[in-house]
Amino acid sequence: MKKLIKLLKDKELNYLNQINDFIDPTCIYVPKDNNYQINDFIYKNTYISNVASSISGQIVKEETKKYNNEDVLCYQIINDFKENYKNKIRKKIIQNKEDLINYLDLFHLNVIIDKIKKITNLKNIVICAIDEECYSFNEYMYLSNYYTEIITTTNYLLELFTIKNGYIVTKNTDSESIKKVKSILGTYPKIKMKLLPDQYLISYPNYLCDYLNINKDETLIFNTYEILILYNALFKNKVLNDKLITISGNNIVKSLIIKTRIGTPLKEIIDKFIEIKDNNYNIYINGLYMGYQINKIDDVIISPLIHTIIINKPVKKEVSDCINCGACYKVCPVNINVKKCYFEKRISKKCLGCGLCSYICPANLKLKEVVKDGVYEEENN
Numbered sequence: 450m451k452k453l454i455k456l457l458k459d460k461e462l463n464y465l466n467q468i469n470d471f472i473d474p475t476c477i478y479v480p481k482d483n484n485y486q487i488n489d490f491i492y493k494n495t496y497i498s499n500v501a502s503s504i505s506g507q508i509v510k511e512e513t514k515k516y517n518n519e520d521v522l523c524y525q526i527i528n529d530f531k532e533n534y535k536n537k538i539r540k541k542i543i544q545n546k547e548d549l550i551n552y553l554d555l556f557h558l559n560v561i562i563d564k565i566k567k568i569t570n571l572k573n574i575v576i577c578a579i580d581e582e583c584y585s586f587n588e589y590m591y592l593s594n595y596y597t598e599i600i601t602t603t604n605y606l607l608e609l610f611t612i613k614n615g616y617i618v619t620k621n622t623d624s625e626s627i628k629k630v631k632s633i634l635g636t637y638p639k640i641k642m643k644l645l646p647d648q649y650l651i652s653y654p655n656y657l658c659d660y661l662n663i664n665k666d667e668t669l670i671f672n673t674y675e676i677l678i679l680y681n682a683l684f685k686n687k688v689l690n691d692k693l694i695t696i697s698g699n700n701i702v703k704s705l706i707i708k709t710r711i712g713t714p715l716k717e718i719i720d721k722f723i724e725i726k727d728n729n730y731n732i733y734i735n736g737l738y739m740g741y742q743i744n745k746i747d748d749v750i751i752s753p754l755i756h757t758i759i760i761n762k763p764v765k766k767e768v769s770d771c772i773n774c775g776a777c778y779k780v781c782p783v784n785i786n787v788k789k790c791y792f793e794k795r796i797s798k799k800c801l802g803c804g805l806c807s808y809i810c811p812a813n814l815k816l817k818e819v820v821k822d823g824v825y826e827e828e829n830n
């Protein structure tokens with residue numbers, strides 16, 4: 450595997466260690482399906498297009514919104530602030546992998562179920578508290594604030610699968626969560642804490658398993674958010690409707706971590722919490738390297754996949770011709786011939802979307818946007 454590189458971090462995007470709650474949005478948006486219509490009352494946790502409604506209230510209209518960077522027709526549900534729900538899922542007896550999968554299916558947890566199904570010879574469970582994006586602090590905050598729940602669930606899975614090796618992995622700089630986890634780890638002999646250097650991409654399964662010296666094909670890897678989803682399902686019979694998002698950037702007065710509801714309009718959060726310095730800014734969803742740029746906040750909805758918002762001063766980067774330096778190939782962790790893909794306008798299925806090629810390119814070509822995202826138009830910004 451290629452050596453990881455250290456990114457030059459923007460000093461204005463500071464380390465965050467406090468959560469601000471925003472769990473009472475006036476409305477949420479959920480992708481439309483054909484089972485509901487305008488004026489229907491929606492109970493909290495009703496599944497609409499596989500997404501559990503995070504509030505109770507009434508559908509008042511349909512509107513196209515940006516959901517995971519796609520224009521999606523959504524229902525707008527106005528919050529009645531009563532948290533009405535019915536048909537609570539009943540806990541089943543779980544004795545093996547099949548029971549677990551069947552139970553998680555009741556919560557539509559397809560991503561987690563696919564991970565569990567994929568590993569046939571399971572020997573290790575890894576819980577990774579390192580954010581993929583270097584300006585996100587969500588995973589760290591989950592571990593720091595919910596370490597008991599995370600360790601309890603990890604131990605439950607180790608017992609269920611009758612395996613011995615559980616790992617809680619965090620950065621060696623995360624002193625607060627390290628102290629908290631270590632304080633209770635003595636009670637859980639199967640779980641070890643592993644501290645890794647603060648390097649971009651280290652949370653990718655290949656790098657993670659290399660550092661831990663374990664076989665990726667025998668390892669079930671969850672991030673801390675996923676393990677909390679499991680905790681809520683397994684121990685509380687509940688859907689986790691809240692999530693953390695980091696809002697940061699050099700064009701806002703103070704960066705924050707917000708606990709919010711899935712489906713909340715981003716604009717509502719920004720208006721309530723964020724002071725923007727200058728109205729001329731660029732917005733990046735899910736970070737500067739892995740994320741994507743959007744033109745306006747108004748339509749963006751907090752989907753289950755959104756974790757980071759960066760609001761930055763615009764940077765004028767002059768785009769020039771490729772100078773054949775080869776840096777994009779050298780830096781690509783999965784050895785894609787990036788330049789060739791870019792000029793042939795080809796997507797590579799191997800691409801991790803890490804953005805290192807665009808970061809390193811002296812000609813400022815938007816390489817990742819073509820190779821990963823298939824966006825072929827060059828934009829000057």
Ligand code: SF4
Pocket residue numbers: 780781782783784785787799800801802803804805806807816817820821
């Ligand atoms: S974004 Fe894709 S092509 Fe570019 S360096 Fe990362 S993996 Fe390679």
Ligand code: SF4
Pocket residue numbers: 770771772773774775776777778787788809810811812813814816
């Ligand atoms: S890094 Fe940029 S300039 Fe260098 S070879 Fe790749 S595309 Fe060309």
